[in-house]
Amino acid sequence: MRTRAAVLYGANQEWQIKDVELDAPGRGEVLVKTHAAGLCHSDEHLVTGDLGTPEELGGSSLFPVIGGHEGSGVVIEIGEGVTDVEVGDHVAVSFVPACGKCRWCASGQQNLCDLGAGTLGPGMVTDGRSAHHGPDGEDINTMAKLGTFAEHMLLSQDSVVKVDPDIPLMPVALVSCGVATGYGSAVNRAEVTAGDTVVVVGCGGIGSNVLQGAKAAGAKNVIAVDPAEFKREKASVFGATHTASSMEEAMELVGGLTAGVMADSVILSPGVVTGDLIAPAQFLTRKGGTIVVTGLAPMMQMDVQLNLFEFAMMNKQIKGTIFGSDSPRHAVPRLLGMYQAGQLKLDELVTRTYTLDQINEGYQDMRDDKNIRGMIVFD
Ligand SMILES: [Zn+2]
Ligand SMILES: [Zn+2]
Secondary structure, three states: OEEEEEEEOOOOOOOEEEEEEEOOOOOOEEEEEEEEEEOOHHHHHHHHOOOOOOOOOOOOOOOOEEOOOOEEEEEEEEOOOOOOOOOOOEEEEOOOOOOOOOHHHHOOOHHHOHHHHHOOOOOOOOOOOOOEEOOOOOEOEEHHHOOOOEOEEEEEHHHEEEEOOOOOHHHHHHHHHHHHHHHHHHHHHOOOOOOOEEEEEOOOOOHHHHHHHHHHOOOOEEEEEOOOHHHHHHHHHHOOOEEEOOHHHHHHHHHHHOOOOOEEEEEEOOOOOOHHHHHHHHHHEEEEEEEEEOOOOOOOOOOOOOOHHHHHHOOOEEEEOOHHHOOHHHHHHHHHHHHHOOOOOOHHHEEEEEOHHHHHHHHHHHHOOOOOEEEEEOO
């Protein structure tokens, strides 16, 4: 079938709206009519080239690519052998496909599913074929095997999570990346507990949910660090008790709040993580404390500033996280249940909605720090 999609043909270009031909759903595949797609910063890494140039990646490239890895929709067609969902089911997408059978899935770590290894490569999860074709017959890839910036998505059933149809599809989309990633960074990975002091660096679409996670876990002090005044103002809505415009400014604040002990955990969730953020995060963290790296760093970056003597002698730890260190089929329904119970703010995350044709405007607003989360909403 034919659909309309936002396609990126190379780094440092604008998104182009194109007619794209989708194959019929093959074995284990589903066709989803998209309802909402989040303008997450991770897709911006495609635009800036932070996800690697063809030269850096040894010739392979995701371009041309349909963007978007946060989204929701309704299943309108299923291929042979699909057992997880039926036509009419509401689904959240999952940027980490989860097979349910590999060693990682079987041990409750669907976020590390073996199928995720190829999530930034070409081809369908199911059989590796190219199933999206551009107006000039070119094969088109999809971001994270999803491509939510399109009116329809052809997906593996391993990339969708069935949700309660009573829940509006905009919050469902939010939970599929930003909310699960942020909330889980605090609750699952930093293991925030009641009375903790938590510093959250970067308070956009991910960081706002780190704040929510820290609050839900009972943190006493939740310090939101962001250079953008708009995001610092919004931070209190999501649970921040204090704000600072930089980590340097936070140093004095956290020192005062903890009588010099410093933070139990520091969570790095800016749009782009760079190696020079680690040393200040290290000094914001108390002895025995935890640093969690949540945001995406440029793929080829290797250099990190870290005082190894202090790191060892103060018994600190640095942890990475993907999908908030949770399983999509566990986290998505659970977080949506909290939303229904009024324990999680999802509607408040959406600053502005856009049509698919306004996608470049939406990303410009993100670059200008005007949005906590911008969303594309389809008819
Ligand atoms: Zn994302
Ligand atoms: Zn698996």
